[in-house]
Amino acid sequence: MATTSYLNLISLFLSFTFAAVASSSTRDAAILLRVKNSQLDDPGSFLNNWIDSIPPCNWNGITCDNRTHEILAVDFSEFGTLAGPFPGDFCRIQTLRHLNIAGNYFNGSISPSSFSLCSQITVLNISDNVFVGKLPEFEPRFVNLTVLDVSYNNFTGEIPASVGESLLLQVFHLSSNFFSGGVPESLTNLTELTEFVAPENQFLSGPLPENIGRLKKLQIFRISSTNLSGEIPDSIGDLSSIKSIDLSTNSLTGGIPDSIGRLKGIEHLWLYDNHFSGELPDVFSNLTSLLQFDASLNNFTGKLPSSLAGLNLQSLAVNDNQLEGEIPTVLSSNTILTQLKLFNNKFSGTLPENLGKNSDLEEFDVSGNQFEGPLPPNLCYKKKLQKFTCFNNRLSGGIPASMADCKSVDYVRVSNNELSGEIPAGFWSSSVLQYIDASNNRFQGSIPDSISKSRNIIKIAISGNGFSGDLPAGICSLQEIVEIDFGNNQFSGELPSCLTNLKKLEKIDLQSNKFTGGIPNAVSSWSYLSSLNLSNNMLTGEIPNQIGNLPVLNYLDLSGNSLSGKIPTSLTKLRLNILNISNNNLEGKVPIGLDVSSLTGNPKLCSPDLKPFPRCRKTRSISYWLVGILSAVAFFLIVSLIWLLVKTPLFRGSKRLWKITSFQRLGFKEQDVMVSLAESNVIGMGGSGKVYRVTLKTGQTVAVKKLFGVHESSETEAEFLAEMETLGRIRHKNIVKLLFGSVGEDFRALVYEYMENGSLGDMLHEDPKGGFLLDWGKRFEIGLGAAQGLAYLHHDCVPGIVHRDVKSNNILLDEEFRPRVADFGLAKTMQIEAKESDGSMSRVAGSYGYIAPEYAYTMKITEKSDVYSFGVVLMELVTGKRPNDSSFDENMDIVKWVTASALSSPEKLSDGGLTYLDQLIDPKMNPLSRDYEEIERVLNVALQCTAAFPINRPSMRKVVELLKNHSTTPSK
Ligand SMILES: *[C@@H]1O[C@H](CO)[C@@H](O)[C@H](O)[C@H]1NC(C)=O
Ligand SMILES: *[C@@H]1O[C@H](CO)[C@@H](O)[C@H](O)[C@H]1NC(C)=O
Ligand SMILES: *[C@@H]1O[C@H](CO)[C@@H](O)[C@H](O)[C@H]1NC(C)=O
DSSP: OHHHHHHHHHHHHHHHHHHHHHHHHHHHHHHHHHHHHHHOBOTTOTTTTOSTTSOGGGSTTEEEOTTTOOEEEEEOTTTOOOEESOOGGGGGSTTOOEEEOTTSEEEEEOOHHHHHTTTTOSEEEOOSSEEEEEOOOOOSOOTTOOEEEOOSSEEESBOOGGGGGOTTOOEEEOOSSOOBSOOOGGGGGOTTOOEEEOOOOTTOOSOOOTTGGGOTTOOEEEOOSSOOOSOOOGGGGGOTTOOEEEOOSSOOOSOOOGGGGGOTTOOEEEOOSSOOEEEOOSOGGGOTTOOEEEOOSSEEESOOOHHHHTSOOSEEEOOSSOOEEOOOGGGGGOSSOOEEEOOSSEEEEOOOTTTTTSSOOOEEEOOSSEEEEOOOTTTTTTSOOOEEEOOSSEEEEOOOGGGGGOTTOOEEEOOSSEEEEEOOGGGGOOSSOOEEEOOSSEEEEOOOGGGGGOTTOOEEEOOSSEEEEOOOGGGGGOTTOOEEEOOSSEEEEEOOGGGGGOTTOOEEEOOSSEEEEOOOSOGGGOTTOOEEEOOSSEEOSOOOGGGGGOTTOOEEEOOSSOOEEEOOGGGGGSOOSEEEOOSSEEEEEOOTTSOGGGSOSOTEEEOSSOTTSOOOOOOHHHHHHHHHHHHHHHHHHHHHHHHHHHHOTTTTTSOOEEEEEEOSOOSOOHHHHHTTOOGGGEEEEOSSEEEEEEEOTTSOEEEEEEESOTTTOOOOHHHHHHHHHHHHHOOOTTBOOEEEEEEESSOEEEEEEOOTTOBHHHHHHSOOGGGGGGSHHHHHHHHHHHHHHHHIIIIISSSOEEOSOOOGGGEEEOTTOOEEEOOOTTOEEHHHHHHOOTTSOOOOOSOTTTOOTHHHHHOOOOHHHHHHHHHHHHHHHHHOOOTTOTTSOTTOOHHHHHHHHHHHOOOOGGGTOOHHHHHHSOTTSOGGGOOHHHHHHHHHHHHHHTOSSGGGSOOHHHHHHHHHTTTOOOOO
């Protein structure tokens, strides 16, 4: 009886407990489901098993207490694709302790009310989502919070000071956000804190908390790239548990406090890239746990303290300071040193002899100092050395013999020293070696054929030494090589013709040696070659015709050899920044389009019209043929003219018009147009002619451009005709339609459709009609449209067309202000351009302020010159200034002005820097219309377009892409 009632009692108790558990678990399941259904977006269906028939403790992402079945944790960090607002409602589950939604797409700003639900949480991880706005205050106090990770979001505003009341907080991560307002002093209340990690908060700024030393349990303190200023507080020496301090890339000033010598357990101390100054204190002797010390890129002065040099460090970096004096020899007894970076200081004396002997040295860089004496002989003793860099010192003696079997080294820069002797042969044959620069020393000896084993080498520069002997054919096995610089040595013999096997070559410099024989013929394989300098050798034979077909060659110097034969006409096709073939034995007619000054010292060259060359002797048989053909043509012309004279009533006896071609059947005659070319109809005057507005009898209005100076132009009518045909066929929404062209006895005329709103230039620089161009959006559309028009000319027309006079006055606006590229007065098809022969005079191409710099020395206009001019137009659109605006100083133009402003303000829009844009933007532009991001993008495109070297300018097709910002991809 007693037993039964006892059992009853137990079962009563149990059912009671179960009921309580069941009801709370039912309520919690309901909370989970409500949040899931009303707030979460789950494209990956990770929460598919959140259904009534399965107990919530088995649902994905849910962890329960094994015993009580209470829900303890919601963890979505494995899923990666969930989205929605901050799911603070989960915290309505009373037992929830961990909320981890890291690495998803939760977004929006976190409402204080939703956040405050979570004050019982111990671990809150919302990192790597897309949250924006302020991180709410921690109210009510989050007393049990131990881990808080909000890093990798877009939080702005201040770090809430109330976090300083979560006294149990141990781990606080907030990297990569946009927090501002400094580190709250309340942080120093968090005496349980072990990790404070806040790098990449570029607006955080402010000083380090004065009482940082209160954080006695802090082990990791990382706050790089946060724009901190002020000095390191003395109290830093009280961080008695610290292992890692990273203050790099800030604006901290002052010196390193002596108290740093108390951080006995510290392993990493990174202070690089600040404004620290003063001497490095000699207080390091107790920091025996320190592994990595980096104080580079500051203004430290004085000597390298021996207490620092004597530590057993893995990595010592003090490069880019003002340090001086000798390197303490004790440095070489270090047994774990792998990385030594002393470059760009004022160190002097000799290098410690035993460097490399006691540790696995991998990276050795002492360049840019005043070291003298020999190189340490054992740098590669442990066969681990990879980077061997000591250029710009006064080191002397030879490359240590031990370097011969240093098969680990891939990067060698020893240039600009006083090193001498032969380089050990084994040194040249390493399959690891990628880069060697030994130029400007006193090395001698030859290059062994076994260099062929350095098959991964990319660059060899050994110019300015006393190397001699042949260029070994083994060099032709270096299939990865991009740059060969062997200039200013004593090399002799012939150039191996197999050099043309090296298909990745971009630069070859063999100048000032004693090479003989010819230039290899099959150079067409050098499709990446941009610079070829073979000057001042004893080369003979002809310039290979294939050189002119190299697609990216822009520097060609063959001067000072004994090259003979004719100059290949193909050279005129190159887009060269530098051409020099002077002082050779070249002969024959100078092809048109080459810069005359690059040809001097070739007495056998001749030209019919170019000074200072003598006239060429005519070849008889050819001229007989020419006379025959010309007479036949002349006869035909005369007959046609007479026929026209008779047939054309309007011009009979006076001006004779010869219709060349008509592109559209428009119901009007050429004569209708020509009679209206009266001064009263002139609407514009350009470099190549006058423009008239003519209303035809049909009521249609057209623009007629009458070209000047038929007689000065040597262009034949056949060429004119061919060009008219090409231009007449163009149909593009951003190009003005050419209706027809007409050639009279003493003028040529082009008839275009009439553009209602004149030119972009007038709109921008003259009184704008109705202020239509005051809005940025309109300007952008005009820029983009014009770019599309030019891209069509360059890339979609066959043959391609170079406009040659791109400027704002040649971009016309129709009645809806849509842009049309106009005025092909100077345009040429690339085909005609290429075969342009001696007879044609080179007209001045382009307009002042828009002409690409290469025109000054090559007299050649390519489609990349159009790109330059277009860049100028983009700058006009943004700034509203003329290319040579009167507000500029002397020697300043719009390109220099915009480039200088962009360069002088490294602070870009993305850094919140509006100032440089605001001083560039046209003050007339409506402030409300300014899309600063788009304006900055357009300016960047303009800067690329106006690059000094044509090769660095984007194609027009690319320009269109860049303007449309097609390269943007989502960050996740
Ligand atoms: C619950 O049980 C699992 C496996 O049985 C175990 O791995 C886990 O540590 C336990 N959790 C708790 C909170 O006891
Ligand atoms: C903090 O944790 C303790 C122990 O788990 C608990 O008793 C207390 O209720 C928690 N405080 C809050 C505000 O959740
Ligand atoms: C977050 O900031 C980055 C960098 O500025 C930006 O590209 C991204 O669009 C921002 N995301 C949101 C949601 O604001």
